[in-house]
Amino acid sequence: MKVLLEAVFSPTFAASILRVTTPILFATLGAVVADLAGVVNIALEGMMLVSAFTGVAVSAFTGSAWIGLICGVAVASALGLLLGYFHLKLRTNIILAGIALNLLATEGTVFLLYIVAHDKGVSSSLASKVIPDWQIPIIKDIPVLGAMVGKQNALTYLSLLAVGVVYLFLYKTPLGLRLRAVGENPDAADSVGISVHKVQFIALAISGALAGMGGAHLSMGYVSWFSRNMTSGRGFIALAAEALGRRHPVGGFIASLFFGLADALSNYMQSLRVPGEFVQMIPYLLTLFALAVYSGRQMKTRRSFK
Numbered sequence: 001m002k003v004l005l006e007a008v009f010s011p012t013f014a015a016s017i018l019r020v021t022t023p024i025l026f027a028t029l030g031a032v033v034a035d036l037a038g039v040v041n042i043a044l045e046g047m048m049l050v051s052a053f054t055g056v057a058v059s060a061f062t063g064s065a066w067i068g069l070i071c072g073v074a075v076a077s078a079l080g081l082l083l084g085y086f087h088l089k090l091r092t093n094i095i096l097a098g099i100a101l102n103l104l105a106t107e108g109t110v111f112l113l114y115i116v117a118h119d120k121g122v123s124s125s126l127a128s129k130v131i132p133d134w135q136i137p138i139i140k141d142i143p144v145l146g147a148m149v150g151k152q153n154a155l156t157y158l159s160l161l162a163v164g165v166v167y168l169f170l171y172k173t174p175l176g177l178r179l180r181a182v183g184e185n186p187d188a189a190d191s192v193g194i195s196v197h198k199v200q201f202i203a204l205a206i207s208g209a210l211a212g213m214g215g216a217h218l219s220m221g222y223v224s225w226f227s228r229n230m231t232s233g234r235g236f237i238a239l240a241a242e243a244l245g246r247r248h249p250v251g252g253f254i255a256s257l258f259f260g261l262a263d264a265l266s267n268y269m270q271s272l273r274v275p276g277e278f279v280q281m282i283p284y285l286l287t288l289f290a291l292a293v294y295s296g297r298q299m300k301t302r303r304s305f306k
Helices: 002-008 011-036 044-062 065-089 094-117 145-150 154-172 174-184 186-191 196-222 234-244 249-269 276-305
Strands: 133-135 151-153
Touching: 011 044, 011 145, 011 151, 011 154, 011 174, 011 196, 011 234, 011 249, 044 065, 044 094, 044 196, 044 234, 065 094, 065 196, 133 154, 145 151, 151 154, 151 196, 154 174, 154 196, 154 249, 174 186, 174 196, 186 196, 196 234, 234 249, 234 276, 249 276
Parallel strands: none
Antiparallel strands: 133 151
16 A cells, blocks of 8 residues: 555656546547537547547558657548538438447457557557657756656647637637537527537537547557557546546546546556456446436535525
């Protein structure tokens, strides 16, 4: 227990929390944008997965990690538009459409992986590139703080920056105001000339792009290869973080850190003599616990208004 506590309260462990929080945070911000526009993006998992695969495949063939990242984000954003087309144009239930896209992404990436890498499990045969780490010149030399945030993957810093950018977009720009108005009352927004479907298409495209950033981090920042179903439910965890964060970018960031802590803890405990099955359950058990607490508070709030 002493060893575990020393590890948990070390700067290295704090740095690992930021690293594993990155994909969850990107997806959480994507969930916030979509939800505020009145369209629940249940396909975050699939968007992360296709971006993770596309980034690895494109970077291997082009020799550029950044081109791979851009293509991965673009494909995930296109998947968001496809979800919008199914829901807004074809009147498909958005939950069912999202589940269908998740299933398509799960099996489709395995099929494409076999085509490009001749392997159904991992893309280790591809010479894929990695998003580089960045160092902050002054902070990296500060004791403790430098070990925590002085050197991280570029996408980790971009995820922290994205919290502020998404907040400014949602609450300080005309488009953000329209987006929130559409999610709050689409009929009222339509009555003042706002194109509800156009705004929701934009929200889903942005949501997909953010999820794509998280997926690319998994295969090009967290590790350097793609493996089947490597998202491991992070898209659904992001939906839980978005709910716990009360549909707010800052709240979503705090909730994502909580789930990142659980993920980092499970990764560390794998090095100890703890059954692997129990270790793998930790993030999901804490997700269920957090959702139960959130649900209890919501029910208490509703009763107080009666």
